[in-house]
Amino acid sequence: MVKTCSWGTCNSDSRFPERIVDVRFIPFPKPKTNWEKCARWVKACGRPHSQLNVTNIDRHKFVCSKHFVKPDGPTEEYPDPVPADGSKVKKSRPHWRQRSPLSVLSVAAELTDLQQRLVACKEQLHQQKILNEHLLAENESLKKISAHTSSDFLPLSVDMILKQDTEDKKLFEYYSSLKYDTFVKLLQFLTAEDTPKIQRKRKDILSMTNENQLLLTLIRLRHNFGLKDLAFRFCISQQAVSEIFNAWIDHMFLLLGTIPIWPHHDSNKFM
Numbered sequence: 001m002v003k004t005c006s007w008g009t010c011n012s013d014s015r016f017p018e019r020i021v022d023v024r025f026i027p028f029p030k031p032k033t034n035w036e037k038c039a040r041w042v043k044a045c046g047r048p049h050s051q052l053n054v055t056n057i058d059r060h061k062f063v064c065s066k067h068f069v070k071p072d073g074p075t076e077e078y079p080d081p082v083p084a085d086g087s088k089v090k091k092s093r094p095h096w097r098q099r100s101p102l103s104v105l106s107v108a109a110e111l112t113d114l115q116q117r118l119v120a121c122k123e124q125l126h127q128q129k130i131l132n133e134h135l136l137a138e139n140e141s142l143k144k145i146s147a148h149t150s151s152d153f154l155p156l157s158v159d160m161i162l163k164q165d166t167e168d169k170k171l172f173e174y175y176s177s178l179k180y181d182t183f184v185k186l187l188q189f190l191t192a193e194d195t196p197k198i199q200r201k202r203k204d205i206l207s208m209t210n211e212n213q214l215l216l217t218l219i220r221l222r223h224n225f226g227l228k229d230l231a232f233r234f235c236i237s238q239q240a241v242s243e244i245f246n247a248w249i250d251h252m253f254l255l256l257g258t259i260p261i262w263p264h265h266d267s268n269k270f271m
Contacts, residue, residue, distance in 0.1 A: 005064040006052055007045045008084035012064040025062035026073045031055075037079070046084030155235035158183075158211045176218040187214055189255070196251035198243055204236035205244060216241065217248040 003025040005012035012020050029037040031054050039054055041063065052061075065071060069078040069089060079092050154160060158172075162180065165171045172180050191210055198205055208216075216234060219225060227238040234241070 001060070003060075003062050005067070006047065006061050007063050007067045007081055008047065010064060010067065012066065020064070022071075023064050023066055024073065025064055026068075027059065028057050028061040028063065031057055040080050044081040044083045156215075156233040158215055161215075175222065176215060177222045178218065183211075183214070183218075187211055190214065190251060194251075196244075196247035198247045200243060202237070202240050202243070204240045208234070208236070208244070213244050213248060217245055217252075220245055 001014075003014040005025070006028070012023055012025070014020060014025070028041055031038045035054065038057055042052055042054055042057070044067075045052055045063065063081050065073045067081040067084075068074055069082065074080070077091055078089060082089055161172045161175060165180075172178075172183070176183055178186065187210065195210060196213070212234070216230060220230060225233075227241045230241045231238045
């Protein structure tokens with residue numbers, strides 16, 4: 001029977017003895033008994049699919065011993081031919097049942113170590129989960145406290161100052177520089193015929209009464225509080241504070257400016 005090598009461009013042929021000196025032919029693994037090994041050999045030979053594939057492997061297909069790592073042919077460590085495309089030769093890894101007891105023990109030790117790490121990770125994950133639940137509960141409680149605090153915070157107003165005035169005397173006079181009776185008379189005088197003209201009717205401005213708007217104006221004149229401070233105290237925006245203050249200052253200038261401060265020069269003749 002004529003034997004030829006099926007590996008790459010090899011020309012080993014039993015009809016030419018000069019080509020096969022110290023060379024022996026190893027038959028291909030049969031697809032029926034070892035399909036995976038047969039497919040590896042076909043891939044290693046690197047011939048076109050039309051010339052060599054798993055379907056046309058029979059007892060006449062061989063690979064010469066020149067194409068194995070060891071000159072004697074396949075071994076347990078290198079059971080496949082050297083790839084014809086020049087890629088790196090890979091060592092064969094025996095099945096775990098065929099490995100030595102030492103290798104099996106090392107694998108068992110690795111598995112034990114992995115199991116211990118897995119248990120530690122689960123414990124750490126459980127602790128982190130408990131911590132997250134605790135933080136979420138604490139966050140919810142802080143939100144409730146914040147909402148409760150914000151709902152209990154009332155804007156500064158004339159009524160609030162009058163309620164506190166019983167405990168802290170002259171508190172209204174401290175804020176407005178006027179006694180409450182004088183403040184009421186001034187408010188009546190300023191709003192008797194007309195009220196200040198505020199161009200933009202904002203919601204926070206409409207929610208404030210005339211007495212609270214006048215109180216805001218007097219506080220800014222008395223203490224020179226900033227717009228942000230007054231906005232926080234009255235629970236309105238800074239723009240609303242600015243519009244209220246400007247409108248009341250203009251209105252007070254128009255009404256209070258008509259009141260004569262100095263007597264006419266004719267009346268000074270009789271003094």
